[in-house]
Amino acid sequence: MDLGGALIGQYHIIEQTGKGGMSTVYKAYQPNLDRYVAIKVLAPDPAETKGFIARFEREAKAVAMLRHRNILTVFDYGRQGDVFYLVMEYVSGGTLRERLGWPQDLAYAVNIVSQVGDALAHAHKQGMIHRDVKPSNILMVEEDWPLLSDFGLAKMVEDSLRLTLSGASVGTPQYMSPEQAQGLAADQRSDIYSLGVVLYEAVTGRPPFGTDSPMAVILRQINEPLTPPHTLRSDLPKEMERTLLKALTKSPADRYQRMDEFLADLQEAYQLPANHNMVHRGNAQAGPKRPPAALGLAPAPVLTPRLPRRRSFPWAGVAIGLVLLLTLALTLLLFKASTALRQPFDGAQDTAPQISPTPQQVGGSPTDTVAAVPSPSTSPSTSLRAGLRTSPSATALSPTVAPSTLTVVPTAPPPQTIELRVWEADGAEMVLVPAGEFVMGSKELGDDERPAHRVYLEDFWIDRYEVTNERFARFVAATGYQTEAERRGWGWVWKGSDGSTELTTGWEEVEGADWRHPRGRSAELTKKPRSSIEGKMDHPVVLVSWNDADAYCRWAGKHLPSEAQWEKAARGPSIGSGRGRRYAWGDEFDSTKANTKESERDDTTPVGSFSPQGDSPYGASDMTGNVWEWVADWYGSDYYSQSPSSNPPGPATGTYRVLRGGSWSFDEVYALTPFRYNVKPDYTYDFAGFRCSGQ
Secondary structure, three states: OOOOOOEEOOEEEEEEEEEOOOOEEEEEEEHHHOEEEEEEEEOOOHHHHHHHHHHHHHHHHHHHOOOOOOEOOEEEEEEEOOEEEEEEEOOOOOEHHHHOOOOOOHHHHHHHHHHHHHHHHHHHHOOEEOOOOOHHHEEEEEOOEEEEOOHHHOEEHHHHHHHHOOOOOOOOHHHOOHHHHOOOOOOHHHHHHHHHHHHHHHHHOOOOOOOOOHHHHHHHHHHOOOOOHHHOOOOOOHHHHHHHHHHOOOOHHHOOOOHHHHHHHHHHHOOOOOOOOOOOOOOOOOOOOOOOOOOOOOOOOOOOOOOOOOEEOHHHHHHHHHHHHHHHHHHHHHHHHHHHHOOOOOOOOOOOOOOOOOOEEOOOOOOOOEEEEEOOOOOOOOEEEEEEOOOOOOOOOOOOOOOOOEEEEOOOOOOOEEEEEEEOOOOEEEEEEOOEEEEEOOOOOOHHHOOOEEEEEOOEEEEOOOOEHHHHHHHHHHHOOOOHHHHHOEEEEEOOOOOOOOOOOOEEEEEOOEOOEOOOOOHHHOOOOOOOOOOOOOOEOOOOOHHHHHHHHHHOOOEOOOHHHHHHHHHOOOOOOOOOOOEOOEOOOOHHHOEOHHHOOOOOOOOOOOOOOOOOOOOOOOOOEOOEEEEEEEOOOOHHHOOOOEOOOOOOOOOOEEEEOOOOOOOHHHHOOOOOEEEOOOOOEOOEEOOOEEO
């Protein structure tokens, strides 16, 4: 069937891109959202219409229930006359099939298989199996970013027996499990076998049972042992071969029983952390789904204006000196009483900076406030609080800090303090991150975060909270600024967890979605309430691009933090050969301390909702979760291996900008303090916001 030039629904067919046994795939154009999509078209024979249509509709509904960055997005499905169609995200990078045919680098093979396996594990948890895992069903967004496609053979596990009673085998012979080849019931162990075949071919350069006639391959799958992969690849680690052979055991009972078991053994055999998520961020757009091709908007240049250097208060020196002397004396007394209670955290975190010997003003505004307060990142402790108002007439935006006083509350352990100020232009509280060295990156994550390396940073200030709707509204009112989502007329909105029984389709381009209408102008678009920011002025602003965030910070006389600044502010300093915190509050994840997917709030929360228990060592809130935060840097996959050791500025140029910190819609692994994400600077999402920095 040649549909070139035809119109199916609102989709203009451009060209055929693929053909399978049950369907044909076309590239098409969707004019109302100005994007290319892929359309799978099914026109069954009349005698088989009922069965094929049921399977086709099942595919659409099944995949729409899945949300994973390694599963192809399904946007829509429908019927036009005798034509049934499925609308999917368009990917132009080809398939894994074109990349095989010779032995692959082992790291590459493990990476690809781990990502696909993670997608399958996600589907299995939803009670769904694929049944046709093969290289041609693995699309490649980038060289090492796969998407699992063609769930045309997917089914609910509980329907397995009914669908296989006919004795018909389902799948592709070279990648088919022995039980599938015999027409027996298939479950998640069949997907494990098929993925094992893909891995075998990737590391040896050929499938285990040849490429002859389908019947000959099927008989070998059922009856013959496979050639040990080490005879075809001498550098294959023994443990990796053992793992591969277990995945390819003919009896499902002797095979891995769950995909995560297979992946854990595979990664351990290749000397990777067993809990390592092999997701590659490469040149990927953020979110579990990728937006379509870039819109061609030129990114704004990186402008990082400096704040005035801090200077002291000469007129207050005597009073402050007396306060600090008293503070020091009391601190020494309390320190002796509490030394036994101190237990350093395995070199993974350091104490936050103590009160500065000389309180100083940051910037030229007489309404700026500087204070030393107990760090909210610690449990109740012995605290010494010294406050100073720099002017008797602070602006309405500046929180009141008590006159110079000293309060002692004896508890344990000894105090940690933060230094706080209010920036006049936007009224934002800022916390000080003192000069010093810290460990940036992590050996526990992927290539993007490696190598872990020491970085020295000058002291800087960073917003205590993410920029709120209220502050962004003041910026817009003062400047008349229009965001990119407003100019474009749409933004990316998560539609997949509204708690209803309706089928949802994950991330969607929603018309009218912008910072004022985070769910779009009509709640019907997303079946969600709160499609305005009324009552949410203290929530972080979202649906702002990197360019929008940069414009706000420049207006406020600040700038977006660099990657290094953001990471140090989030994880704290390091001691000796240790590293800072894995999450803002410590090394163990706790859903009561951050707004991530595990919290099941399905939306942003007011900034500071998890303070003080979720704060960073320097007192910055929501550095873990709530919204992803734009940082200044261009993305460079190998920048860590060549960045300067002092005040790294990031790559000079690039295509993508970096997001940090995770969000309400992402799992906790994305919220690890070293974790990096990267997206086009003009994209806008309901999970992305920002905070500003100054130096």
